[in-house]
Amino acid sequence: MSFILTTALERSANRSLPEPLSGAVTTALEHLRKGCFQRSLCLVVSATSVASGLEVGYEHYKGSYSNPVMYTPVALSAALAGAGLLGFFSGVAARTLLRWISVITLADGIIGFFFHIRGVARKPGGWKLPVTNIVMGPPIFAPLLFGTSAYLGLMASYLRREEDLHSVAGRVHNAISEFAPGKADWRTNLRYGRFQKHLSSVTVLWAFFSGFEALYSHYKANFRYKAQWSPVLLTPLVMAAGIGAVKSRRIANTALPAASALALADGAIGFYYHVRGITRRPGGVKKPLYNTLYGPPVFAPLLFAACGFLGLMASLLRREKK
Template sequence: MTDTSSRAVARALPWPIGKPAVEIVDHIQQGAFQRSMSLLVAGTSVISGMEVAYEHYKGSYSNPVMYTPVVLSGALAISGLAAFLSRRAAQTILRYVSYATLVDGVIGFGFHIRGVARKPGGWRLPITNIVMGPPIFAPLLFGTSAYLGVITSYLRREEDYGLLGSIEASAAAGLVNDFREDIRTGHFQKHLCIVAAISTLCSGAESWYSHYKDNFKFRVQWSPILLTPLMLFATLSSVRSRRIANTLLPVASGLLMANGIVGTGYHIRGILRRPGGRKKPLYNILYGPPIFAPMLMAAAGMLGALAYLMGREKHA
């Protein structure tokens, strides 16, 4: 049977991309990519912060708590940049800000549930009020950047590449012997698969009721809904099966990332087609299709792709 593991695929790539691809996979599978992940955390937090900023702007910031994700997304972006420059910042500031942002996402989820309950009919009209009320899963998806920040805080720096033996020796001596060691050594594939499944379910639900409000005017609006069960099967099956993790998971993850990119293009086109188009960019971004929402689906695919590149847990 053909070896489809990430390392084998990287080695099969033609020169000149084969060698750097192998080095990238080796860095990831040794957990030595903290700087790179720090930049990813900073970038994703800026995007999610912009998304929540204008969604809450449409809600007139009627509750002061609506400012917290905007502030925390900025703090997380700054923490990510600091973590890129400093190992200590990665292990302290980034970790604490990420945990605070995760907590804020859970609290926001509660507020959104309350917002749905307070609409006329409350939970007696669940479909109508979920569709027309605050996006119920958006606060949890906002926590994706924070989750990546937590993971990043336990990773090793790129310059630590090749020092894996000393860490394994420490684990054997009983100095480090838990999930943190799995993260530091790049062995947390199952964990990432579960998180990717949760992210896929939430983003798929968001896509469904967002496109439902538009009456699925375009057939392409069904694509994220149809890809959701495929990704759920791939991620959850990968927890038990290494073979699926090396075959179906990267395919499904790639499809989700591509779908998110294409969806962003459609949302930009939808904004430009509104009355005023480019002449009223702020208004049309606020009240047109949510410009960054498709990237939530792409983020779920990114988590799946990252899981594909990881090794299996040693302490599962």
């Protein structure tokens, strides 16, 4: 019998934790496994949208908003944060408003990726000097990473509400879903928490994007601190675990959560170091706006942590129906 992470966590919680806490842990794991965590993910979407909106807002401010399209991610991040909050209170808002704003935000990230590529190409030497112009030009994968919260919002729009898990209709639908023959479409898989392989694939892509961003961002700082190598070294580990998780349930329940937990912790530690870097600039906290603008990108490590979050979520979900 193959190792299942959620089953192992439930047994560990029942053995080691007092009753109220162990019950909460097992209930949360069941919600994740059955795809009934729409409200919770809506709150995550709202919080991540605020962080990514602030990050892109001050990065584009440094670019003087020279192109009107630079305002779009700032506006969309606010809209997505609001839609996430509405989705927490209303299932209708989650299935409609949150879904469409997420789609528009994802499209905006793809368009922004094109503009960043064009910005690199327009620098002196263009793509004939790829290393120099990628390092000194606009952060090439940042617009795609901006779509992280939008991707989570789109995912949340297809999930079920937490209260649906133990409702009569929810139990009937669960039984039908479990025993229905044939291959389910992606919407059904997502609705019932069966998208482990898909989310593992997304983790691989996001790890590559955020790892590349960390590489050239820290390269510009000449890797002054040894800790700056950590996201660069963890990136191939997370990518390998994600690729393995697509092919193997055992890897998805063992190597992927381990690598993802390291990435999540590394992103949190990196956030602390970036905040510390800002406070150590001349003027420190007395000049918060100036030092945030021209210090290390304060929320960038959280984008790497988001890869760990995606990987951990994938490890707790069920496999797609074949």
